[in-house]
Amino acid sequence: MEQQLRSEQISVRLLIFMFVIILSVLLIAIPQIVHSYQEYVKLHRSLVDIQNLRIFAETSNKISRERAPSNKAMAGSAEELPTRIKELQEYRISVNQQIDLTVRTLQQAGFPALAEQVDVQLRKDLDFGRKQVDAYIATPKQARKAIAMDQAIRNMFRAWDSCRAILQQLIIDSKRKNSEVTDYASIVLILADLRDQAGRVASNIMAPLSFAEPIPEYNKIRSLQTQEQVKYLWRLMDTIQPENLKTPKYLELHDQVKRRFIDQGLPIVNQLIEQSENNQPYALQANQVTDAMVDKFTSIVDLQSYLLEMHSLEAQRQMQSAQRQFFLILLISVLLLTVAFFTMVYTRKKLFEPLIQAQHMIEELSHIYERDHVDTVALKNKETHNLADAIHKLKAMLKQRDILEFQLKNIANTDSLSGVSNRLGLEAYLKNALAKPDQFQKLSLVVVDIDNFKSVNDQYGHILGDLVIVEIAQCLKVNISQSDLIVRFGGDEFLILIANSERNWIMQIAESILADVSRLQIDLPASSEKLKVSVSIGVATGAENWEDLFNQADESLFKAKAQGRNKVVG
Template structure:
């Protein structure tokens, strides 16, 4: 029967272990899946942001190509070759960026946008360049402001197409992170700011080049562009989260205001004012292009900073999610291994020994000599369980404890009076000596029965025992149960009281003395026998020896008074 029960316990243990492991898997697997999804999303976001960054860089380069193109178209014959080389060199950079961006978009999964670079943007760029080249091919005396403005507008159209691609990429990007999502909008806004800043001067370049009055259409385009620049400048600051407004961002944002909006735009505004007042332009088109380029650098710096900052944030988040994924996997594996090894250890070193101990315990409890009625009641309540064996042993231990208590009580008690004996006194003194300071507030009374030997010799030992019991009873009735009463010798008693003043101790001693004096016993002959006691009282000492010595001296003092008296140390 016991073997069968042990097998059942082992099976239950295996089931419990399996359930614990299954629960751990239910916790760990969702955590791993969730962290894996976060990493995958951040990984995809990082490369989508890279593609967005490349496309924004392409749009910026296309917008910037207007600079060397405009300078070539307004250059003099002496400057023509230098400006042409600058333009061709820059066009090569734009072409390289175009190929790189198309490839990056394709690798990031934006195949349709990659195709549109070749089907929409590249033909538009080629057309714009053809317009520039056609204007440059004209002899200087055949050129006019309308032709120059048409060529400039053709390059505007190229950037408009690149912006549409950029906007489509922003819409298609799956950026779920709140830390990165706003950077996507920032990139689009900065691309707009970069282009609008370049158009401030481009819109009036043609009439200024030929010294003509700026047409209303060109003037309105330039004024609208100036307004958009200010609006975009303010919007970028509004969109940027407070925690991402680093000192560098704040400085660059302020520099755009200081160097471009407050110093660069007024240059274009002053030329518009010259045109309205029909005054000769105080700057040439080449001069205004070169001067505005210096102020325009702050816009480019801001754009470069935010592109790099967004890249760093996306990279940091991707690495953080990767660390979290690895950490989750490692912790999950450690948890599972710890749980499995702990349960194997518990089974081998705890449960199996306990099952074995149960059998031994049951065998011991079954073979033990216990009360038959107790065994019968336990057998009705799952007597073959570990707890049944424990209950049986518990009964045995209770019986042993009761016997031990009785033996200990006999060893510590005086059989005649029921008071503590000298063995109990020795244990109490050892306890007090652990903290010697307790003796300073402890009272010791030494009580001696007056002329006890004479009474004992005259009336016999039985009467003597009754007198001792009488004194013991008086002592019990006058002290607390927490105080220690000791039969120290044949006719001597000790009373130890903690935390008491001398005055109160003397009052108790006097009361004991008077009660014993008033009490009496009757012998078989009908005689009333009265006794008295002498009490020596001492309170406070540095040690037990000193306390006992003081009380003993006080007892001699009480006897010197004629007995039946109380004396203090």
């Protein structure tokens, strides 16, 4: 009886042992299967998202490029006008078709609110800009004025700005659904900005050029600032492009943008600005400038198309790799379970049951089992100890990874030359600010622009120019608290964001910065003379949103420049 009881106990323990082994395999396999499947779904979503972004980027490009036929129609002669109007109407049809495609794509991808924004708000803004262009074209030649043409051009700018805002919201919404979008979203946004800013370089001077009038200071400043923005975006794009995607083709196209647009296209506009300043006749007419610059834009479009294709292929490669890994893990897990199950069944039938049936060996087997059980417990304790060590090591590795990620994020958000934040840091700040609806009502913006910085670079070289930027950045740092944000917004422009401070205090800070910069004396190479620099400062306090706040500060900066520079206007 006792031997039968022991046999039943051994059988039960064997079943429990089999169940534990199979359960252990399941506990190991199921998380791996789930994780690999989730990774595959995430990467599949990434591919869908980048395809959505590609379509939207093409839409933004088409809207940006519509300014070319619009400008031609507005600047064309009476003989050219019918042809120009026909070209403009045909291009508008292609833009409308692209918008229709974008609306359908966003709806299918699960972005109904954005699809409605494109279908309603974007069309409304674009139609408004088109009506301004059409109204100008319908105006008799003798009644046309440069300021009216410039206003029509700026209304087309606003149409693209509306498109850009929706594109940015699409990127934000895509990131919420899938963090992998971060890898390529910045590239898409920068490329869209680069293409549009490139087009604005010439559009900013198109109106006075069409009337053979001197270029107003405001238009000149807009064009020059846009040029600096283009150069900044061009450099930034190369900075954030992953090294593994910097293929020979990418390097060729990147260099082509520099040669054809930056080295050849921008000097065309600068020559016209210089001719205006010297009261000389313009070397090119308005439509000639449009044709010349559009030809240079192809290098930017080619680079954009290539980069988007590269990131799409990379996303597809990663998705296929994740798919293969998922099926591999699933297959291995099934095999392990099958092997474990049949091994335990075989062990029970071929080994333990014959031993149990051998009554004369029950006592001996019982002793062996007890001895083995002790060894098993010891082994289990040893394995538990090793597992604890592994968990401890994993925690340490995760902690090191978090520290590294924090350091990398700080590096990515910091301008390497001046040590202040860059545009990525500004985007992160604004993203947090958007979570608080009244944040911008309590926010002050100070725009600091270095006066005549281009002449410093031209006369003394970029090394000294970099030193000027570093010294001015130091002046900004000593005048604000650590809780405030300094951003190097362009080559020679800084933004200071200060929260919860009175306007009078902000103006005092701006005046203090102006005074500190005026006291700077920078050693000139191989000379005992000192270089003195100055800045112009625009101040704005409180607004409904970031765009309004920035525009207010920007207008104040323009006033400071117009009043002779080295001024604070707020």
